Amino acid sequence: xxxxxxxxxxxxxxxPDSWLNSIIKGDCVAALEALPDQSVDVIFADPPYNLQLGGxxxxxxxxxxxxxxxxxxxxxxxxxxDAFTRAWLLACRRxxxxxxxxWVIGSYHNIFRVGSMLQDLRFxxxxxxxxxxxxPMPNFKGRRFxxxxxxxxxxxxxxxxxxxxxxxxxxxxxxDDVQMRSDWLFPICSGHERLKDDDGKKIHxxxxxxxxxxxxIMASTRPGDVILDPFFGSGTTGAVAKRLGRNFVGIxxxxxxxxxxxxxxxxxxxxxxxxxxxxxxxxxxxxxAFNTLVESGMVKPGxxxxxxxxxxxxxxxxxxxxxxxxxxxxIHRVGAKVQGFDTCNGWTFWYYEEExxxxxxxxxxxxxxxxxxxxx
Amino acid sequence: xxxxxxxxxxxxxxxPDSWLNSIIKGDCVAALEALPDQSVDVIFADPPYNLQLGGxxxxxxxxxxxxxxxxxxxxxxxxxxDAFTRAWLLACRRxxxxxxxxWVIGSYHNIFRVGSMLQDLRFxxxxxxxxxxxxPMPNFKGRRFxxxxxxxxxxxxxxxxxxxxxxxxxxxxxxDDVQMRSDWLFPICSGHERLKDDDGKKIHxxxxxxxxxxxxIMASTRPGDVILDPFFGSGTTGAVAKRLGRNFVGIxxxxxxxxxxxxxxxxxxxxxxxxxxxxxxxxxxxxxAFNTLVESGMVKPGxxxxxxxxxxxxxxxxxxxxxxxxxxxxIHRVGAKVQGFDTCNGWTFWYYEEExxxxxxxxxxxxxxxxxxxxx
DNA sequence: GTATTCGTTGAATCAATGC
DNA sequence: TGCATTGATTCAACGAATA
Numbered sequence: 001x002x003x004x005x006x007x008x009x010x011x012x013x014x015x016p017d018s019w020l021n022s023i024i025k026g027d028c029v030a031a032l033e034a035l036p037d038q039s040v041d042v043i044f045a046d047p048p049y050n051l052q053l054g055g056x057x058x059x060x061x062x063x064x065x066x067x068x069x070x071x072x073x074x075x076x077x078x079x080x081x082d083a084f085t086r087a088w089l090l091a092c093r094r095x096x097x098x099x100x101x102x103w104v105i106g107s108y109h110n111i112f113r114v115g116s117m118l119q120d121l122r123f124x125x126x127x128x129x130x131x132x133x134x135x136p137m138p139n140f141k142g143r144r145f146x147x148x149x150x151x152x153x154x155x156x157x158x159x160x161x162x163x164x165x166x167x168x169x170x171x172x173x174x175x176d177d178v179q180m181r182s183d184w185l186f187p188i189c190s191g192h193e194r195l196k197d198d199d200g201k202k203i204h205x206x207x208x209x210x211x212x213x214x215x216x217i218m219a220s221t222r223p224g225d226v227i228l229d230p231f232f233g234s235g236t237t238g239a240v241a242k243r244l245g246r247n248f249v250g251i252x253x254x255x256x257x258x259x260x261x262x263x264x265x266x267x268x269x270x271x272x273x274x275x276x277x278x279x280x281x282x283x284x285x286x287x288x289a290f291n292t293l294v295e296s297g298m299v300k301p302g303x304x305x306x307x308x309x310x311x312x313x314x315x316x317x318x319x320x321x322x323x324x325x326x327x328x329x330x331i332h333r334v335g336a337k338v339q340g341f342d343t344c345n346g347w348t349f350w351y352y353e354e355e356x357x358x359x360x361x362x363x364x365x366x367x368x369x370x371x372x373x374x375x376x
Numbered sequence: 377x378x379x380x381x382x383x384x385x386x387x388x389x390x391x392p393d394s395w396l397n398s399i400i401k402g403d404c405v406a407a408l409e410a411l412p413d414q415s416v417d418v419i420f421a422d423p424p425y426n427l428q429l430g431g432x433x434x435x436x437x438x439x440x441x442x443x444x445x446x447x448x449x450x451x452x453x454x455x456x457x458d459a460f461t462r463a464w465l466l467a468c469r470r471x472x473x474x475x476x477x478x479w480v481i482g483s484y485h486n487i488f489r490v491g492s493m494l495q496d497l498r499f500x501x502x503x504x505x506x507x508x509x510x511x512p513m514p515n516f517k518g519r520r521f522x523x524x525x526x527x528x529x530x531x532x533x534x535x536x537x538x539x540x541x542x543x544x545x546x547x548x549x550x551x552d553d554v555q556m557r558s559d560w561l562f563p564i565c566s567g568h569e570r571l572k573d574d575d576g577k578k579i580h581x582x583x584x585x586x587x588x589x590x591x592x593i594m595a596s597t598r599p600g601d602v603i604l605d606p607f608f609g610s611g612t613t614g615a616v617a618k619r620l621g622r623n624f625v626g627i628x629x630x631x632x633x634x635x636x637x638x639x640x641x642x643x644x645x646x647x648x649x650x651x652x653x654x655x656x657x658x659x660x661x662x663x664x665a666f667n668t669l670v671e672s673g674m675v676k677p678g679x680x681x682x683x684x685x686x687x688x689x690x691x692x693x694x695x696x697x698x699x700x701x702x703x704x705x706x707i708h709r710v711g712a713k714v715q716g717f718d719t720c721n722g723w724t725f726w727y728y729e730e731e732x733x734x735x736x737x738x739x740x741x742x743x744x745x746x747x748x749x750x751x752x
Numbered sequence: 753g754t755a756t757t758c759g760t761t762g763a764a765t766c767a768a769t770g771c
Numbered sequence: 772t773g774c775a776t777t778g779a780t781t782c783a784a785c786g787a788a789t790a
Contacts (some may be wrong), residue, residue, distance in 0.1 A: 008530035027550075078495055108504035108529070112491025119454055119488065127521045130483035130506045132559050139555060142544040145503045151527075153484070160765060167695070168518040168780095171707040174667035174696025178782065179515060181524035183508050183559070186671070211671035218695050219521075244694060275693045277676040287777085293758075332777065341438045345778050428765045435761090436780040485765060509762090514781035517766035522782080527764080564762060567785055582763050720756045756789075757789070 002238060003264035004258055010034045020226065022259050023238070023250040028230045033252040034090035040249065041094050041165070041225040043102040044216060045236050046208060048073045048080045050110045059140055068205045072253075078113065085110075085117045088230060093121060095228065096157045101126065101164045103216055104153050105208070111151045115284060124159040128152065132182045136189075154220070163221055180219070186211045195234050195260050203260045204234040213240040213373050221246055223276055236259025242268045245276045286372060288365045291320025291347070298364045305350040308358060312338045314350070322350075330359070378614060378641035380634055386410045391517040399614070399626040399634050404606045406466035407627040416625065417541070417601040419468050419478040420592060420613050422584060424449045425486045426457045435516055444581045448629075452487065454557025454582070461486075461493045464606060469497060471604065477502065477540045477596055480529050481584070487527045499531040500697045502540075506559040506586060511566075541596055543722045556595070571610050571636050579636045580610040589616040597622055611637025618644045635715065664741045666707045666722065674740050681707075684734060688714045690726070698726075707737070 007026030010019055010036050024031045051073055057065040075081040092102060102123065104114050118125065129152040136148040156164050189209040197203055205330040213236050215246030221227060223245040229237035234257060241248035242265055252258050293299040294316060301318040314324035314334055322334040329337075331346025339349075347365055351358040383402030386395055387410050393404075413670040426738055427449055448661040452733040461504045467477060478499065480490050494501065512524040532540050565585040573579055589612050597603060599621040605613035608626030610633060616623035618641055628634050668673040670692060677694040690700035690710055697705055698713040703713040707722025727734040 084467075108491070108501050112488045112495065112503075112529075115484070115488025116492045125484050127523065128527070129521065130508075130559065132506075132523055134558070142555070143538075145505065145530075145541055145547075146555045146557045147503065149506055151504070154521075159765090162519075166519055170695040170697060171521075174670075175665045175708070176663065177706050177708065179518070179522045181512070181522045183506065185668075193565075211673075214671055214694070215667075271677050271694055274691060274699065319651050330777080335702050339438065343776095343778080344438070345780085347778070347781095406777040425763055426765090427763065429763095430765070433764060433778090437759095439760075441764070441766095442761075449763085483763065483765095485763085509783095511762080511785095513762050513764070514783090515764080515766060516780055518780055519766050520764095521765070523766095524782095563784075566762070566783095570762095578762090714765065739753095755790085757787105759787080760785085762780080762782105762784100767777105769775105771773100771775085 002235075002242075002262045004262060005032045006029055007034060017201075019249055020247050021238075021242070021249075022262060023232055023235070023252055025252065025255070025258055026249070026307070027253060028251050029087050032088065032095055032230060034094045034251070035228075037094055038097045038100075039083050039226065040095050040228040041097055041100050043096060043219050043228045043230065043231065045088070045102065046231050046233065047085070047088065047094070047110070047114070048075075048204065048231075049107050049206075050113075051107075052109065057140065065137075065140070066202075066205070070205060074229065080120075081110065082113055082117065086113055088119070089114075089121055090118055090232065092228075093123070093157060093256070098157060099161050099164050101154060101156050101220055104239045105131070105150055106153075107147070107238070109148050115153055118153060118155050122159065123157060124161070125157040126156055126164075127337070129154060129183050132185045133184055134185060134187045152216075160303060165222055165225070167219055167222075171219055179312065184212070184215060187237075195264060204257060207234045208236045210236055210240050213237055214244065217244050217246060219226065219246050232261060233257050235264050238265045241270050243268055245270055245273075263290050283335075285337065286369060288368050288372075290361070292368055294318065294320045294359070296368070298343075298367070299361070300351065303352065305352055305361065307338075308351055308360075309351060310358070314338070378462055378611075378618075378638045380638060383407055383410060384684065395625055396623050397614075397618070397625070399608055399611070399628055399637060401628065401634055403629060404627050405463050405467045406463065408471055408606060411471045411604075411625070413470055414473045414476075415602065416471050416604040417476050418597050419476070419479045419595075419604045419606065420589065421464070421468070421471060421478065422582070422607050422609065423464065423480065423482070423490070424459070424607075425483050425582075426451050426489075427483075427485050432578065433516065437625070441513075441516075442581075446581060453627055456491055457486065458493065459685070461490055462497070465490075465493055465497055465499075468604075469499070469533060474533060475537050475539050475541075477530060477532050479592055479596070480531075480711075481507070481526055482529075483523070483526050487529070494529060494531050498535065499533060500535040500537065502530045502532055503558055504529050506507075508559055508561045510561060510563045512564070528592075535735055541598055541601070543595055543598075547595055560588070560591060565612075571640060580633060583610045584612045586616050589613055589642070590620065593617060593620050593622060608637060609633050611640050614641045615644050619647055621646055664744050665696065666737070668744055669693065669737065669740050670696045672744070674743070675728065675737070680727065680735065681728055681737065683714075683725055684727055684736075686734070690714070698722075 003022045005022045005024045051068055053067055106114050131150045133148050139146045187207050189207045195203040226247045227241050228249045230251045232252040238248040238250050299316055301316055304313050304315045306313045314322040324334050324338050327334050327337040332344050335344035335346040335349040347362040348360055350361050379398045381398045381400045427444055429443055429746045451581040470513050483492050506527045508526050515522045562585050565583045571579040578705050603617045604625045606627045608628040614624040614626050675692055677692055679692045682689045692697040699708050703710050708720050711720035711722040711725040723738040724736055725736050
């Protein structure tokens with residue numbers, strides 16, 4: 001796990017068993033170009049932010065703020081940054097599967113360049129997500145609002161791609177049964193999670209919290225998927241991917257970061273299968289035909305179904321179709337017709353009466369599904 | 377107050393007493409070009425978002441979503457939108473005072489274009505601000521995160537401008553004595569504030585809440601300043617500016633919007649100095665998702681939860697759901713199922729063990745809430 | 753008058769499958 | 772490739788209507 005792969009070795013043997021779950025040492029674009037077409041499911045990218053800081057910044061107590069002034073964050077101009085962004089995004093596009101998606105995180109310094117470039121390159125924006133920090137750095141000079149969030153963009157490779165992975169139901173269930181919003185609240189990475197050297201100095205200036213990556217991976221990947229991080233840094237993506245039973249590929253230039261990430265990932269214990277099972281949506285459940293209910297005797301031919309308010313009714317026929325007024329057909333078609341709509345989910349629209357109480361026929365479908373599951 | 381000024385009249389008499397506190401009827405760029413250099417302190421702009429909607433969208437109950445499909449939001453391409461953005465931003469730049477600032481609001485459809493263009497035109501970004509909506513429209517199809525925020529960019533005209541207005545201390549005092557963050561929480565505009573015609577139909581599809589404009593104006597202007605809104609619409613900027621003792625200039629093409637804004641502003645009563653004090657309402661307890669405990673590591677995937685008497689148990693999964701016997705789902709749903717109930721408050725039903733003692737998971741929620749307390 | 757229920761609505765790039 | 776079919780899908784706030 002987390003072996004280090006020199007770029008030359010990857011070029012010599014570009015097979016999944018050489019690059020899966022390893023860190024490729026080399027330039028981001030060059031390494032991407034050595035990977036095969038359409039080979040990864042999701043990309044998470046934390047590119048340089050192009051901060052363009054002025055001088056030194058001191059806190060009110062005169063201590064010095066340890067700012068991001070690394071060489072890798074220096075660009076000559078917006079044009080240079082755009083060219084860099086275009087190059088790595090294009091390279092990402094090629095290695096992404098047709099139904100793949102990409103996440104990019106940034107701040108106001110760079111995220112507008114990234115978002116525009118994604119659109120220019122025909123990625124399709126699905127959401128922008130706000131990471132609200134519980135504990136952001138204050139604004140020391142009192143000349144601006146406290147910069148308390150970062151922005152993520154989630155985009156699909158193609159505008160037409162409809163079947164990208166999005167674990168909607170699991171997210172909703174984990175969020176007190178309301179759908180997950182575009183604003184997320186997490187602490188910044190600190191404490192035990194923050195990688196430090198022997199002197200207690202942070203190893204990477206912009207290490208991301210594992211909780212953030214966990215939500216991204218749980219939301220947009222399935223176990224066994226391949227997640228690529230072209231700016232691997234301290235390896236948060238790899239650590240969380242391994243813990244959650246996903247495969248990763250990291251690309252990183254700096255040996256110090258590779259060493260730290262490698263050791264970090266080696267120490268990660270993957271979760272077991274039970275913990276990893278994602279709550280499956282109703283979509284994944286086996287299809288049940290209405291006729292099955294009639295055949296099994298749960299619904300009888302001639303029985304009357306109504307809507308929840310008993311405003312309309314229909315009669316069940318022996319072949320599993322409904323008839324209401326002059327309309328006959330499937331539970332969905334007749335449900336649509338009696339409401340004057342084009343479409344209707346007959347399972348939730350039609351009700352049957354049991355001991356004086358109206359219940360949706362969907363409860364009968366649930367019973368059939370449970371019985372079917374018991375047979376496996 | 378709120379007189380309407382045809383563009384021709386402005387060109388004939390371009391003096392402040394002709395255009396201050398009036399709505400200029402005409403094209404945005406043409407009207408801006410008729411205003412003098414360096415004549416406004418702050419600009420608030422709510423440009424078309426370029427939504428690019430596909431077909432119709434229905435709610436689960438089959439009602440139709442009344443989407444923004446107005447002619448003024450239609451652009452041929454990103455290039456066309458960029459050209460439009462460049463033109464009005466350049467025109468804004470000229471009328472802005474050297475120490476002036478500009479606010480632009482948008483969504484992920486357009487804000488990256490706007491942000492990039494601001495940078496290209498040598499504006500200097502001060503902050504990006506997130507307007508978190510308390511009551512956003514849901515995502516009906518369950519294919520994305522709920523789009524629950526919009527983004528504002530705040531920028532100064534010049535990189536060197538240091539003496540722009542920012543009422544840091546007033547904001548801090550109004551925010552429980554902690555500095556104002558970059559994420560703001562407001563409801564969308566509805567109820568009595570929403571302008572409607574005689575049939576009860578909304579007059580403008582994208583009317584902004586007055587609270588949002590009030591924070592912007594209180595943060596970045598002084599009494600007597602001139603605030604320009606080049607996409608005046610329903611006139612929220614004018615109404616709030618008048619109420620807060622600032623001068624405004626609006627630019628708007630459509631007569632219907634001008635009529636509504638005009639009447640609206642005429643009805644506004646300016647506040648006295650004393651009344652400008654901001655009241656802070658009582659905060660409701662923030663909602664905490666169970667998954668937050670998992671993501672933060674307070675509860676671990678694989679960990680066993682029980683009820684208070686250890687009669688039933690469940691396993692925590694990495695996505696923040698529980699599994700018990702054949703049942704899986706949220707803490708509430710699984711709690712209900714194992715008891716044979718329809719509903720259950722999982723927070724008080726489930727317990728975890730710490731040093732041999734059972735404690736309700738609600739105690740962990742209380743800890744999270746305490747940590748979150750200062751954030752809203 | 754008060755509490756409850758029901759209907760409506762808001763800047764939306766909103767489905768998947770089989771023939 | 773397009774078309775027809777199946778069936779999956781919503782949160783908070785407001786206001787009118789009802790009890």
